[in-house]
Amino acid sequence: MALSNNNSKRAVLGTGALALAGLVSMPLQAADAEQIIRDRCLACHTESGDSAAPTFSRISEQRKTPEGWQMTLNRMIHLRDLEISAEEKRVLIKYLSDKQGLAPSEAAPYRYLLEQDTNLVEAGADQHLVETCARCHSEARSGLQRRAKDEWKMLVDFHMAQFPGIELHAGSRDRPWYQIATTQTVDTLFEKYPLVTEEWNNWKKADKADVMGRWRVTGYIPEKGEFDAWMSTAKTGDGRYDLTLEGHYADGTVLSGTGKATVYTGYEWRASVTIDDVKMRQVMALDANGQMEGRMFLATEREIGGALNAVKDQGMGQLVAVQPSYLRSGESAELTLIGAGLKGDIDLGEGVTVEKIVARGDDRITLVAKATGAEGPRTIKVGKAINNAALNVYSTLARVDVTPANAVTRIGGAGSEMEKVRATYRAVGYSAGADGKPGTDDDLRLGYMPASWSILPADEVAEHDKDHLYAGQINAAGIFVPGDAGPNPERKMSANNVGRLKVVATVNDGASKVDGEGSMLVAVPDFVRRVLD
CATH class of the missing domain: 2.60.40.10 (Immunoglobulins)
Structure with a gap:
């Protein structure tokens, strides 16, 4: 694959998917995390509360994504001389993400940042935060963390101490920036992103979906195209899995890969995979229905990637995708139905007829179809398979x-x-x-x-x-x-x-x-x- 030769030396500090996914087996467990904090962090932080439910100053007053906690630890290493092993760092990221993470609904509006979708223009951001924060940060950088009000205030003070020229930036020097930032900005951030929320309290009590088993995966890899595969996961530790991928690209070329994954906060999937000798990263969110959506991209080049979807095999008929997802009225075209347990009669919806079955298996059917009738989506049926795919019939590309x-x-x-x-x-x-x-x-x-x-x-x-x-x-x-x-x-x-x-x-x-x-x-x-x- 030609993609493997570009940007072989480039890595990005703070882009957590690069470091969070490729995990080795670890003798340390999440239960050891509190002791790691005591051993590595209490030179600057303090502990209070009882041993069964300890709190740590500055740490316990924040909630972040796995990438957010990784960035915090990176900053402590590079700016505060924290000495911590890679194994201890991984344990802490897992522990803090599980104990002080974000609920799925809290992270949902900002998943583009987690998925490293760098070419996106944010819209609808709070105008005050645009003026005070977005000169350096995306809105998602603030939106993917939660803090106590005093912590938001100390974050402003940190910026003043670490970047003393911040008041001289364009957009700052024409106003009392520090006064505004420590009052109105802190109030706005705390109102939008408080530490304690109903969403997080509910998520902590919610049942978490199990990722063990087989997944029907569809996605896109630049220069290779659309693909479908089976992904199998085997648990190796607390929230950690080995995985294998076996499938095909749309042109019939075989796809295979192996990797390791970690699930943070009960739903945040991060995986490091090697597909056809190319190292890639997966970032997906798991929902309660046994589905994951996100993005897969080159390990060395986050800009090169595409959408990724996975549906867990429920042991029944499932239709997860049709490739391509459109059919021009009056024309015959080849379609591929992708799923599991695809047995029984094929029904492509009103006005769409199957002219020829090219190849048929339980999880992949290639056929030639022709459409007539009104424009619009068609519901596909294969026997009793549960349908998550739609075929769009059209007459003219507008x-x-x-x-x-x-x-x-x-x-x-x-x-x-x-x-x-x-x-x-x-x-x-x-x-x-x-x-x-x-x-x-x-x-x-x-x-x-x-x-x-x-x-x-x-x-x-x-x-x-x-x-x-x-x-x-x-x-x-x-x-x-x-x-x-x-x-x-x-x-x-x-x-x-x-x-x-x-x-x-x-x-x-x-x-x-x-x-x-x-x-x-x-x-x-x-x-x-x-x-x-």
């Missing part, structure tokens, strides 16, 4: 959206220590829906569609500067590779290869073609990231 709509890549390489930061694009097709007007809420989302890719200058200035000739290239799989770092003598004033581009997806729809556009900023290297040997 529009194509490019995802991500906005992306940032970064020049690099060319002998520099900073690797290039790429981006991966996909095209999503829509029909106009019942009202016949594209671009409205009534549009029918058809699903991801194959597209040809090209780049154009973003505007007249970008065209004048010939950004589309120097800033990078996009390949047939929709992966954008930015240009080399360093001065370019072919550009005006030997400028580097940054630029602003349009990314264009062209989808064939019968005899016509439909274009969609995304925005690309090719920026300078990300010097905040640390290059590790």
Whole structure:
């Protein structure tokens, strides 16, 4: 797989999925965590309460995701000279995430950050927090933690002590930033993200789903495409599992992999897997119905990845996906039904007929189908299988959206220590829906569609500067590779290869073609990231 050769040396501090997933078997257990805190942390923190329910100053007044606790420990190591083994660190992250984590509903609005979906523009954030915090942080950085009010206040003081120039930043120096931050900002953060919540109290008492067993997995890997597989998990410790993956890509190529996973807080799945010799990370959330949703991406390059879904085998017929998820009315096309226990008659919904069975098994059926009738989703049935998939019938492709709509890549390489930061694009097709007007809420989302890719200058200035000739290239799989770092003598004033581009997806729809556009900023290297040997 070509993906394995890029960014082999780049790692990101604080992106917890990189370190939280690849776990070794550990003799220490979560029960040892409190003693680790006593041995490693009480030089600065204090303990109170009885031995059965101890509390630790500053620590017990916070709740965070696994990635949040990992970042805290990293900061203690790098800024406070904490000495702690990798094994002890993993035990603490598991213990703190389980005991002082976030409920599923609390983390849900901000899963894009946990899943390392870096090319997303946040919308609807609190305007005050945008002005005081979002100059450096995403909204999700605040939203994925909970603190007592005094802890929010001390977080502001920490910023002042650690970054004394913060009041001189643009957006700060024209106002009494510290006064505002220690009053209005603290009040806003505590109101939105308090330590004690009904959601967390309820989650602590709730039954947790079991991940042991077999899972029907579907997903997408850039340059390889859609895939389906069986994932089997075997418990090795408290919330820790070995896993195997066996399946196929949409083109029939065999997929196989192995890895290790940890479940934090009763629902946060983190796994390190090697699929066809490529190291990848999985971040998913487990729900009460035995399903997981999230994202899988390259271990060395979080920008390159795709959606991941898993449905637990319940020992009964289950239909989990149809690939592709659309069928053009009046045309015949090949579809693959994916699930488990797919026995019995096949019904693709009103007006959709099965013309030919190409291959049939209990968990995968490939067939040729033809649709007629009105636009809209069809419910698929295979015998008595429980259905989690829909087939979208359409007559005309009305529009194509490019995802991500906005992306940032970064020049690099060319002998520099900073690797290039790429981006991966996909095209999503829509029909106009019942009202016949594209671009409205009534549009029918058809699903991801194959597209040809090209780049154009973003505007007249970008065209004048010939950004589309120097800033990078996009390949047939929709992966954008930015240009080399360093001065370019072919550009005006030997400028580097940054630029602003349009990314264009062209989808064939019968005899016509439909274009969609995304925005690309090719920026300078990300010097905040640390290059590790």
